[in-house]
Amino acid sequence: MTAERWIIMEEKIYTLLNEQVNKEFQSAYVYLDFYNFFEEKSLDGFSKWYKDQANEEISHAWRFINYLHDMDQQVKLTPIEHKSQKYSSVKEVLEGGLHHEQYISGCIRDIYSQANETKDFETMNFLNYFLSEQIEEEVNARNLIAKYDFVGESGVLGMNGILQNSSDHQAQ
Numbered sequence: 561m562t563a564e565r566w567i568i569m570e571e572k573i574y575t576l577l578n579e580q581v582n583k584e585f586q587s588a589y590v591y592l593d594f595y596n597f598f599e600e601k602s603l604d605g606f607s608k609w610y611k612d613q614a615n616e617e618i619s620h621a622w623r624f625i626n627y628l629h630d631m632d633q634q635v636k637l638t639p640i641e642h643k644s645q646k647y648s649s650v651k652e653v654l655e656g657g658l659h660h661e662q663y664i665s666g667c668i669r670d671i672y673s674q675a676n677e678t679k680d681f682e683t684m685n686f687l688n689y690f691l692s693e694q695i696e697e698e699v700n701a702r703n704l705i706a707k708y709d710f711v712g713e714s715g716v717l718g719m720n721g722i723l724q725n726s727s728d729h730q731a732q
């Protein structure tokens with residue numbers, strides 16, 4: 561008996577999954593940028609929140625890396641496209657976070673759709689975690705914007721205090 565795999569991953573699914581490793585690291589960079597923005601303003605509740613987000617993105621990258629290894633695929637790392645942005649307001653950062661998560665949700669849905677087309681049930685199953693995760697990520701980002709809209713710039717310190725006491729998965 562040879563140890564050949566009977567599940568063969570389609571090339572295009574492999575390419576998308578490998579690209580997603582990069583996009584998860586890129587997401588960590590986006591949040592690191594936010595972290596730096598808030599650290600510079602001494603808003604340590606916000607910076608803690610975005611540090612947690614950055615670390616979570618790295619854990620997402622690991623999930624893709626581990627899945628590719630499990631499927632006997634070679635992980636190819638590529639440069640991370642990112643330049644630090646100059647943000648002019650807290651609102652701009654919060655909206656940037658939501659837009660980025662919406663972009664990532666679209667990427668996950670694209671891979672899912674391709675996996676569905678090629679009857680790659682294993683990848684669909686693997687991606688189920690990320691479909692749920694992206695709902696949570698978008699809800700958190702939208703909640704922060706809603707709260708900011710409610711309290712305004714003068715309520716940022718109050719939000720900062722709340723975020724200081726928040727756990728990784730809840731923007732209260």
Ligand SMILES: [Fe+2]
Nearest residue numbers: 584587617620
């Ligand atoms: Fe992610």
Ligand SMILES: [Fe+2]
Nearest residue numbers: 587617661697
């Ligand atoms: Fe995310």
